[in-house]
Amino acid sequence: PGERLSLAAPEWDDVHVVTGALKLFLRELPEPLVPYRHFHPFMEAVKLPDPQERVEKVAELVQTLPPPNYATLRYLLAHLCRVVERVAVTRMTRHNLGIVFGPTLLRAEREPGSLALGTDWQSQAVELLLAHFDQIFPA
Numbered sequence: 001p002g003e004r005l006s007l008a009a010p011e012w013d014d015v016h017v018v019t020g021a022l023k024l025f026l027r028e029l030p031e032p033l034v035p036y037r038h039f040h041p042f043m044e045a046v047k048l049p050d051p052q053e054r055v056e057k058v059a060e061l062v063q064t065l066p067p068p069n070y071a072t073l074r075y076l077l078a079h080l081c082r083v084v085e086r087v088a089v090t091r092m093t094r095h096n097l098g099i100v101f102g103p104t105l106l107r108a109e110r111e112p113g114s115l116a117l118g119t120d121w122q123s124q125a126v127e128l129l130l131a132h133f134d135q136i137f138p139a
Contacts, residue, residue, distance in 0.1 A: 023104050026105065032106060032107050033072055033076070034073070039108050043122075045061060046058070055132045055136065062136050074137045076105075077129055077133055077137070078133065094126075094131055095123070097126060098126040099123045102119060105122075105125075
């Protein structure tokens with residue numbers, strides 16, 4: 001049978017190990033949580049000048065995700081919202097989480113010429129998802 005893993009083991013005490021494992025898992029998926037075909041529409045939505053239109057367009061796009069992707073993204077972002085609520089302890093703001101998770105959750109199938117340019121919009125997309133979670137993921 002498979003190897004048994006105990007989360008009570010001391011190596012799992014460090015939140016960075018757990019977060020690193022989660023990011024690695026998400027990065028190793030055959031396709032990102034936000035599928036490739038959604039990448040460019042998400043980036044265009046994040047670049048919209050009107051803040052309300054930006055949120056509405058992202059909310060529309062989220063609704064078009066495959067059900068497993070939608071459910072997983074919603075669950076992960078709900079958790080990250082709780083991390084932000086405890087910023088005094090976690091020291092993780094929406095901005096920080098956007099930087100950490102943006103390139104993992106949203107990426108183009110083929111990396112653009114300037115990766116740094118893309119990652120800024122990817123992180124802004126995650127910040128937007130966190131800032132407007134209740135509007136984007138209605139109960």
